Amino acid sequence: MKNKLYPTLALGIICLVVVLMLAAVNTLTAPLIEKAQAEKVQKALCEVMPEGVNFTEIEVDGLPVEVTDVYCEDGGGYVFQMSVVGYKPGLIIICGIDKDGVITGAEFIESKETLSAEVGLGERFIGHTSDTVTPELVAGSTAKKTTGAYYSAIEAALEAFEIITEKEDAQ
Amino acid sequence: MKNNKLAILLKGIIEENPVLILVLGTCPTLATTGNVISAFSMGIAATLVLICSNAVISLLRKVIPDTVRIPCYIVIIAGFVTALQMLLQAYLPSIYDMLGVYLALIVVNCIILGRAEMFARKNPVLDSVMDGVGMGIGFLVALLLMATVREVFGAASFAGISIPFMEYFKIPILTQAPGGYLVFGFLIALMNKLNQKRGGVKKKSFSCEGCPSASACHGGCENGVKEGESNV
Numbered sequence: 202m203k204n205k206l207y208p209t210l211a212l213g214i215i216c217l218v219v220v221l222m223l224a225a226v227n228t229l230t231a232p233l234i235e236k237a238q239a240e241k242v243q244k245a246l247c248e249v250m251p252e253g254v255n256f257t258e259i260e261v262d263g264l265p266v267e268v269t270d271v272y273c274e275d276g277g278g279y280v281f282q283m284s285v286v287g288y289k290p291g292l293i294i295i296c297g298i299d300k301d302g303v304i305t306g307a308e309f310i311e312s313k314e315t316l317s318a319e320v321g322l323g324e325r326f327i328g329h330t331s332d333t334v335t336p337e338l339v340a341g342s343t344a345k346k347t348t349g350a351y352y353s354a355i356e357a358a359l360e361a362f363e364i365i366t367e368k369e370d371a372q
Numbered sequence: 373m374k375n376n377k378l379a380i381l382l383k384g385i386i387e388e389n390p391v392l393i394l395v396l397g398t399c400p401t402l403a404t405t406g407n408v409i410s411a412f413s414m415g416i417a418a419t420l421v422l423i424c425s426n427a428v429i430s431l432l433r434k435v436i437p438d439t440v441r442i443p444c445y446i447v448i449i450a451g452f453v454t455a456l457q458m459l460l461q462a463y464l465p466s467i468y469d470m471l472g473v474y475l476a477l478i479v480v481n482c483i484i485l486g487r488a489e490m491f492a493r494k495n496p497v498l499d500s501v502m503d504g505v506g507m508g509i510g511f512l513v514a515l516l517l518m519a520t521v522r523e524v525f526g527a528a529s530f531a532g533i534s535i536p537f538m539e540y541f542k543i544p545i546l547t548q549a550p551g552g553y554l555v556f557g558f559l560i561a562l563m564n565k566l567n568q569k570r571g572g573v574k575k576k577s578f579s580c581e582g583c584p585s586a587s588a589c590h591g592g593c594e595n596g597v598k599e600g601e602s603n604v
Contacts, residue, residue: 208437215432215444219451226455233462241465313473 241310242295246272246280249306249323250297253278261365267357269293271365276300281361283354287347288314294351296323296358302330302366307355314347322351331359377502384506391514392563396482400474401515402552408531411519412512413467417456417475419508422484423501425449429492430500436493445488450479483511514559521555522546 246256253274261271270282277300285292293311298304307323325338334355339348390396397418404414428448429436436444457475460468468475478484487507492500524530526546528538545551 208440211435211437212440212443212447215436215447219447222451223454223458226458230458230462234458237462237465 242282245295245308245310246297249295249308250274250278250280250299251305252276252299253280253297253305256280261361261368264361264364265357267354268361271361278305279362279365281358282310283357285350285354285357287312287350288344292347292350292354294323294354296326296355298358298362302359302362304329304334304355304359307351307358312347314344319344319347319351322348326355331363334359377499380499380502381506381509384503384508384510385513386510387567388507389510389514389563390483390486390507391511392560393567394483394486395560396486397511398556400477400481401518402549402556403474404471405515405519405522405552405555406547407523407527407529408516408519410470411515412531413471414474415508415512415515417460417471418478418481418483418511419505421449421452421456421478421481422487422508422511423504424452425484426487426492426500426504427497428452429488430495430497433493441493442485442489445485446479449484449488453478483507518552518555518559521559522551526551 255275256272267283272280280297291313296307304326404410491503528542
């Protein structure tokens with residue numbers, strides 16, 4: 202009995218101490234991580250829509266499930282943040298679409314994958330609209346699942362843009 | 373006493389270099405040596421985890437039961453890696469993004485678990501810390517050496533600073549995976565050549581007791597026992 206109890210107890214205590222240490226580090230770093238994440242989003246908003254001014258986060262119902270956040274820009278454009286699954290979940294992509302439905306930029310905000318050539322995928326969509334975005338745009342020597350997820354995120358952004366503009370027209 | 377500590381420290385840098393002699397930690401070595409900055413960051417991150425885990429495992433060596441020692445080591449190492457991840461994400465987000473998944477993969481880095489099993493569980497805290505520092509520096513030096521070759525000759529830059537003269541002579545394949553293997557192979561060959569001049573590597577000093585299969589093999593591989601036969 203003692204032979205079984207002692208190892209279990211030792212491992213349990215070590216786990217508990219490690220959890221407490223991580224909780225302490227998390228308490229220290231969580232606000233900083235949140236702040237850094239918000240700064241990253243603001244920087245990305247300006248990058249995907251360089252001519253955009255004053256981005257405001259808005260709530261819209263009925264958008265594709267991939268779209269997690271929507272930012273409205275004063276000039277009538279929108280920036281959409283999507284969360285998709287590549288080789289693993291947590292691929293966060295941001296895409297800017299101006300008031301005419303033209304993509305102004307797209308880029309990764311967060312990824313748990315090791316990106317190389319995939320980082321430049323967003324540039325291929327610049328200047329395209331829902332009519333001209335085709336899978337051929339992302340053809341090439343990039344990771345297949347990541348690229349597929351990127352394409353589906355852009356499609357979701359274009360669909361969300363159409364839903365929002367249809368709602369605006371109806372009003 | 374002092375010489376002994378110095379010997380432990382130096383052992384990891386040259387004689388038992390974890391990357392070029394023991395051929396451990398190959399995955400992060402190949403993945404993060406595309407440029408000098410990511411190689412340096414990975415080297416420092418792994419060194420910090422190695423020193424901390426070696427110290428704690430050595431400190432708890434009489435408390436950790438033998439039957440659950442590997443899970444205990446993994447929990448301790450994973451704890452340090454997760455803490456490091458959070459700290460990097462908060463204070464150095466660009467480094468955190470650059471290292472990507474390889475930061476989390478430090479948990480399963482053979483060098484760290486290998487040193488815990490091979491050294492820290494049998495030696496006092498100070499010696500284990502010295503071993504961690506030496507092995508960490510050895511890992512860092514190997515990564516920097518490899519990254520320098522790959523970035524300078526493959527991308528005509530050093531730590532992101534362009535070297536205009538090299539633009540005409542660069543070999544782009546060196547920055548890609550096959551180039552990584554090539555440079556790795558050449559560096560191992562160079563290290564072997566240097567070690568031969570110094571009298572060769574003492575295989576016994578790091579082979580059997582640190583091998584994960586040691587309990588099943590009992591030195592069979594060195595005594596010529598074939599697969600499937602027992603050496604017990």
